[in-house]
Amino acid sequence: MFRLGASQVARSAGAQARNYATLREIEMRLKSIKNIEKITKTMKIVASTRLNKAQRAMTASRVFNKSDSEFYHNTEPESTDDSKTLLVVVSSDKGLCGSIHSQISKAARRRFEELKGNADLVTVGEKVKAQLLRTHADNLKLSFSGVGKEAPNFYEVSLIADEINKLGQYENIEILYNKFVSGVSFEPSQFSVFAADAIEKAPGLSKYELEGEDTATTLSEFSLANSILSAMAEGYASEISARRNAMDNASKNAGDMINSYTILYNRSRQAVITNELVDIITGASSLD
Amino acid sequence: MFRQTLRQVARQSTGAARRAYATEATSDALKLSLALPHETLYSESEVQQVNLPSVNGDLGILANHIPIVEQLRPGLLEVISKGGETEQYFVSGGIATVQPGNKLTISAIEAFKPDQFDAAAVKSSIADAQKRASSSDEVVAAEATIELEVLEALQTFTK
Known part of the structure; x- marks a missing residue:
């Protein structure tokens, strides 16, 4: 009987120790969640201040690109199906922004399937490169990183366009990017850039008068840079707004977790105190 | 009765004429969009005339110009507004396109006023x-x- 009592005492002491431990564990958990909340809140604020600037850059680039798209709309160059297509997938280096990168790489894979694999890939941004390397490592010709920290400028875009031109002649170039629809949504879309030959053969070209022989080449090179700029500006704006939303949700979740953990913490603290009181009172009453 | 129909026809024709005039008036002016990668200087604003420095020589674009595509060379771009005032920009290069529908779109890489x-x-x-x-x-x-x-x-x- 004595032995039984001893083992019981030992067990309760163990339970008590565990109680204290869980209390401390909960406290630590609570603290770390509070820290995470601070970080996500700050990131959200940073993203919302950047969003304005990103949106301004995006509207400017939309107007800049409009003359090209109108020209293509009027001339309607036809892409030849049998030649190889170059897919330029535009995204960025940084994560923590929801499904931006996975959506665009999904769209790239879908387009790749549609072209029956007769395509080469160029990626702009580390994240999308990592995702596409897993499935299409053989078709990845070129990748750029270190872009997308700021709104894109024409200089870095022309450097990228230059490198793409060095890859050789592609009849069709398609640029996949995340189109900024509104503050809460974006959708993967594409720009088509046509080679000089395709422009010269376009059925609607007679509407325009082209002076000089290499205007078509200039136009095709210029519109490549143009479209990349627009794609990057749109992608940047959608990334920032997606990050703001993701961080907003994360802060909300952290807030919820903090609430439930504070309740749990207080409850278990009370339980520990009650337990101690019970111990003291039973101890005192046993002395009587 | 004849007179009545005549009057009706007359009314119709004046109405049609007025409507045609109204649509013409809106599309008569040259609409200029001058865009830089980072800034929009003009967005479909109506102007009198635009003088372009093209690689094939300077050209002045007025309303109802035939659609053309021109590569710009470094030079002075002049925009003459409806009131007759002239705005000058120095552009480093770009592409100017006259679109069907009386629109002129200029995409320049950089443009600054000469006094800057x-x-x-x-x-x-x-x-x-x-x-x-x-x-x-x-x-x-x-x-x-x-x-x-x-x-x-x-x-x-x-x-």
Whole structure:
């Protein structure tokens, strides 16, 4: 009987120790969640201040690109199906922004399937490169990183366009990017850039008068840079707004977790105190 | 009865004429969009005339110009507004397109007003570019020649 009592005492002491431990564990958990909340809140604020600037850059680039798209709309160059297509997938280096990168790489894979694999890939941004390397490592010709920290400028875009031109002649170039629809949504879309030959053969070209022989080449090179700029500006704006939303949700979740953990913490603290009181009172009453 | 129909026809025809005139008036002016990668200077604003520095020579674009595509060379772009005031911009290059429907869209890489340039800075940049133009490195030399072309065009406008 004595032995039984001893083992019981030992067990309760163990339970008590565990109680204290869980209390401390909960406290630590609570603290770390509070820290995470601070970080996500700050990131959200940073993203919302950047969003304005990103949106301004995006509207400017939309107007800049409009003359090209109108020209293509009027001339309607036809892409030849049998030649190889170059897919330029535009995204960025940084994560923590929801499904931006996975959506665009999904769209790239879908387009790749549609072209029956007769395509080469160029990626702009580390994240999308990592995702596409897993499935299409053989078709990845070129990748750029270190872009997308700021709104894109024409200089870095022309450097990228230059490198793409060095890859050789592609009849069709398609640029996949995340189109900024509104503050809460974006959708993967594409720009088509046509080679000089395709422009010269376009059925609607007679509407325009082209002076000089290499205007078509200039136009095709210029519109490549143009479209990349627009794609990057749109992608940047959608990334920032997606990050703001993701961080907003994360802060909300952290807030919820903090609430439930504070309740749990207080409850278990009370339980520990009650337990101690019970111990003291039973101890005192046993002395009587 | 005849007179009544006659009057009706007359009314219809004046109405139709008025409507046609109204649509014409809106599409009569040249609509200019002058865009830079980072800024929009004009967005479909109606202007009187635009003078372009093209690689094939200077051209003045008025309303109802035939659709063309022109590559710009470094030079002075003049926008004459409806009131007759002239705005001048120095552009480094780009593409100008007259679209069907009386629209002129200009995509330039950079555009600044001539009085925003510092003549002394231009001069020193020219000297610097001239030095690099004679470099043995082909890429550097080519870049410097392009730079020189822009700067020399710029020099004539900054006095």
